[in-house]
Amino acid sequence: MKQDYTIPAQTRIGHVHLKVSSIERALAFYCDLLGFELTTTYGDQAAFISAGGYHHHIGLNTWFSKNAPPSKRDGVGLFHTAIVYPTRRDLAMIYDRLRKANYPLTGASDHGVSEALYLNDPDNNGVELYWDRPKERWTYHADGTIVMFTNPLDLTDLLTALD
Incomplete structure (x- = not known):
């Protein structure tokens, strides 16, 4: 089309x-x-x-959905809701809050253009908490498409943004 x-x-x-x-x-x-x-x-x-x-x-x-069971991981539906934070420090603050509350993460990734934390809400809905790196720090392929990847996020380094 x-x-x-x-x-x-x-x-x-x-x-x-x-x-x-x-x-x-x-x-x-x-x-x-x-x-x-x-x-x-x-x-x-x-x-x-x-x-x-x-x-x-x-x-x-x-x-x-009142009192319904959690959504199935392998079912059709929303993969996750993505919530963008304005700065890396803000992402570090929510990570620190989650860590202190012992709330489990399902993942933490560096995507080149962004850094992201992944978790599930109480109904098993996926939630992504992330911040975008400034656009001028993004890299591009020769054809003009954005270079994106999924690497592990260094959570210890993320916490240094609190300093």
Whole structure:
């Protein structure tokens, strides 16, 4: 299929809306652990959370999933929600918080253009926490495509960003 339309460069993903089994458990993870702010609720069936006072970056609901089992790793659905932090220091701060809470990571990667931490929320939804290196530090192949890879992230070095 020939592409005759290119999405505008200013387009962004506005929010993600997740089905969860328990609003309380989800809020404990996203607000109490990761630090999102609760902006509003719809009774005990939905909650909306944000960073910095936006109306919502993440919606959480139990409309079709109250008390449901965690999502299956090998099933169809969302692979992960990616949450971008403004600086490497901010990523180091959330890593330190997760480490001190003994919250398990499922991975930690250096992708060349970014550094990322991977974990699962209480409903087994994948979550990526990352920061983008400045675009001027990215490297490119001869054909103009971006060089990306997956190498282990040096978590000890990440913590030096706290200094």
